[in-house]
Amino acid sequence: MASSREQLRIDKHVAYIVGLEKKTKTTDALYFTDHKRLSGVYWALSSLALMRKLHVLPQDTILDYVLSCYHSDVAAFSGNTDQDPHLLYTLSGVQILAMYDKLHLIDADRVVANIAALQRPDGSFAGDKWGEIDTRFTYCALLCAAILRRSHLLDVPAAVRYVLRCQNFDGGFGCIAGAESHAGQVFCCVGSLYLADAMDEMTREDRERLALWLCERQLPCGGLNGRPDKLEDVCYSWWVLSSLKMLGHVDWIDADKLIAFIGRSEDDVDGGFADRPGDMSDVFHTFFALAGLSLLGNKQLADIHPAYALTTDVVQRVTEPSA
Amino acid sequence: MADQNSDAQYSKDQHPIFSEFSDFKYTPTDPSDVLRFDEPPFIPHVYGLLQAVLHSSERSSRTHRLATVAIEHNQSNPTAWLIRRQSAETLAKDDKSIWEKEMAYCASIITNSAKNYQAWEYRRFCATKFGHQHEREFADIVLAEDEKNYHAWAHRAWLVRNGLRKAELEATEWYITRDLRNNSAWNHRWVVLTLTGALEERGEEEMQFALSQMKLADRNEAVWNFIQALYERGIGCELALEAAREAIAKDELCLPARRFVVWATLKPGKEGNEDVKKHCAFLAEKDAVRRKYWQSLVGDADEDTDEDTEEQ
Numbered sequence: 001m002a003s004s005r006e007q008l009r010i011d012k013h014v015a016y017i018v019g020l021e022k023k024t025k026t027t028d029a030l031y032f033t034d035h036k037r038l039s040g041v042y043w044a045l046s047s048l049a050l051m052r053k054l055h056v057l058p059q060d061t062i063l064d065y066v067l068s069c070y071h072s073d074v075a076a077f078s079g080n081t082d083q084d085p086h087l088l089y090t091l092s093g094v095q096i097l098a099m100y101d102k103l104h105l106i107d108a109d110r111v112v113a114n115i116a117a118l119q120r121p122d123g124s125f126a127g128d129k130w131g132e133i134d135t136r137f138t139y140c141a142l143l144c145a146a147i148l149r150r151s152h153l154l155d156v157p158a159a160v161r162y163v164l165r166c167q168n169f170d171g172g173f174g175c176i177a178g179a180e181s182h183a184g185q186v187f188c189c190v191g192s193l194y195l196a197d198a199m200d201e202m203t204r205e206d207r208e209r210l211a212l213w214l215c216e217r218q219l220p221c222g223g224l225n226g227r228p229d230k231l232e233d234v235c236y237s238w239w240v241l242s243s244l245k246m247l248g249h250v251d252w253i254d255a256d257k258l259i260a261f262i263g264r265s266e267d268d269v270d271g272g273f274a275d276r277p278g279d280m281s282d283v284f285h286t287f288f289a290l291a292g293l294s295l296l297g298n299k300q301l302a303d304i305h306p307a308y309a310l311t312t313d314v315v316q317r318v319t320e321p322s323a
Numbered sequence: 324m325a326d327q328n329s330d331a332q333y334s335k336d337q338h339p340i341f342s343e344f345s346d347f348k349y350t351p352t353d354p355s356d357v358l359r360f361d362e363p364p365f366i367p368h369v370y371g372l373l374q375a376v377l378h379s380s381e382r383s384s385r386t387h388r389l390a391t392v393a394i395e396h397n398q399s400n401p402t403a404w405l406i407r408r409q410s411a412e413t414l415a416k417d418d419k420s421i422w423e424k425e426m427a428y429c430a431s432i433i434t435n436s437a438k439n440y441q442a443w444e445y446r447r448f449c450a451t452k453f454g455h456q457h458e459r460e461f462a463d464i465v466l467a468e469d470e471k472n473y474h475a476w477a478h479r480a481w482l483v484r485n486g487l488r489k490a491e492l493e494a495t496e497w498y499i500t501r502d503l504r505n506n507s508a509w510n511h512r513w514v515v516l517t518l519t520g521a522l523e524e525r526g527e528e529e530m531q532f533a534l535s536q537m538k539l540a541d542r543n544e545a546v547w548n549f550i551q552a553l554y555e556r557g558i559g560c561e562l563a564l565e566a567a568r569e570a571i572a573k574d575e576l577c578l579p580a581r582r583f584v585v586w587a588t589l590k591p592g593k594e595g596n597e598d599v600k601k602h603c604a605f606l607a608e609k610d611a612v613r614r615k616y617w618q619s620l621v622g623d624a625d626e627d628t629d630e631d632t633e634e635q
């Protein structure tokens with residue numbers, strides 16, 4: 001449906017991801033800092049999977065590492081080998097295992113039971129035993145449970161009620177009730193409702209209002225911002241688009257202009273994508289750029305699922321009725 | 324991360340903190356080779372020691388200092404923050420003034436890195452011990468650097484939920500008049516209005532306030548979202564529609580005003596929407612990135628876009 005779509009430089013991007021292991025002191029250090037390295041690995045592997053090149057990194061080494069972040073005593077993952085478990089990294093760990101079809105390597109019953117223990121009476125989730133409440137953690141909890149086919153171990157209706165309490169007057173969602181709408185949090189909340197099969201719990205008007213709020217993120221330069229009057233950023237290509245996809249309205253934004261904006265953020269010499277044109281590439285924005293382009297129908301890339309944030313072949317595998 | 328170079332002078336366990344823990348057995352962590360970046364050589368020792376402390380029952384001034392060293396290297400390390408919290412609770416049994424120091428510590432972290440989740444969370448924890456009396460002022464200090472800081476506004480929302488509501492409506496007005504496009508302030512105003520019951524009290528007066536701010540900058544998305552929310556609650560509807568039509572008459576490119584008129588007057592079905600159709604046609608041309616949205620509202624959308632309505 002769109003014109004002016006240039007070819008992605010897949011080889012450069014693959015080389016960029018593979019080369020990350022050797023790089024230091026680049027902006028990537030920000031995303032690979034020791035405590036969240038597992039999420040960095042997920043972004044790197046997902047980028048490769050979108051380019052259908054997951055095999056270029058050594059699976060055994062990666063799995064050894066991922067499992068070194070798994071704490072069997074509490075059945076949860078930490079951001080790195082030497083860190084303590086947190087729900088954010090349990091999701092990354094579970095997503096990576098799902099990509100490799102190795103979910104049997106962890107004790108799914110206990111993983112989800114421990115996630116259930118993070119749910120508060122009001123339906124919200126904390127990230128760890130001590131941590132704050134945030135709708136990000138609701139999404140992590142529901143997605144882990146969905147991938148592990150154990151959503152019934154969580155109080156899903158209570159989670160849905162909490163998420164709906166975080167919907168604001170402008171149609172968007174925030175991190176807690178009363179916090180300003182932000183596209184990243186909108187993604188987590190819409191993703192949660194989608195995974196809970198509760199999209200209809202929003203009235204039709206609220207859904208349309210939200211979709212409009214998401215469309216309003218697109219600026220004349222083609223890029224998307226995360227809230228009104230803020231700068232455009234490539235990562236919102238994923239958060240806004242995936243939300244619109246779940247709401248059934250990706251067509252409401254100008255795909256060509258967004259594709260062109262993402263294209264201008266691409267490093268065509270060393271590979272990777274930056275947060276906006278002129279900045280330096282990092283793995284985080286590389287994944288979100290590729291994921292956004294996939295949602296926009298780029299044929300060089302595998303299809304990504306808007307709620308699972310995994311390629312659709314993996315989602316099919318984890319959701320098909322078990323034999 | 325910023326201190327990496329100065330830290331690098333300590334090889335292995337040569338950081339001064341280790342001399343305090345000579346009686347403690349620990350194993351330096353063994354970081355993986357996967358996607359690994361440089362870190363100062365003593366850091367695996369800090370993490371190893373942190374784990375040993377976590378599994379011990381000791382919470383003391385030295386474990387408190389260890390947490391400081393770990394947080395210095397990585398301000399988001401949840402274990403370090405946990406040990407810090409527990410150590411402070413232990414120290415507070417003898418000396419309540421620790422909470423004031425901890426509040427200052429959080430402030431120093433937050434002023435360097437205003438988006439640190441753990442520091443904000445710990446600040447709230449300390450405030451429940453020390454008292455909330457400085458928290459609005461603290462949020463103001465952070466907002467003076469960045470008036471849209473998400474964490475600082477969430478902090479204020481937390482305060483309002485905990486009953487600190489006095490003069491908060493006036494505070495939002497202050498932020499709004501400084502920057503009419505401050506969506507965070509508009510959102511917070513809504514939170515205060517709805518949590519305190521002031522929305523019902525103020526009624527049309529609130530719409531008048533919003534419209535007066537709109538007139539100062541009429542292409543402002545934030546204020547129109549606010550106006551629309553009032554409209555949907557049946558507050559000052561006629562005033563709002565009149566003001567929107569005036570804004571369009573004055574500036575035909577006032578797109579948010581048109582958007583508001585469309586939303587306020589769109590009727591279900593495709594009949595009786597002649598005025599709306601005109602606005603949508605105008606918006607489809609001038610708000611071109613959302614052309615398909617405006618066309619879809621009045622049933623003019625291209626028919627090639629149905630692919631997104633079916634989910635896999």
Ligand SMILES: [Zn+2]
Nearest residue numbers: 233234235275
């Ligand atoms: Zn970004």
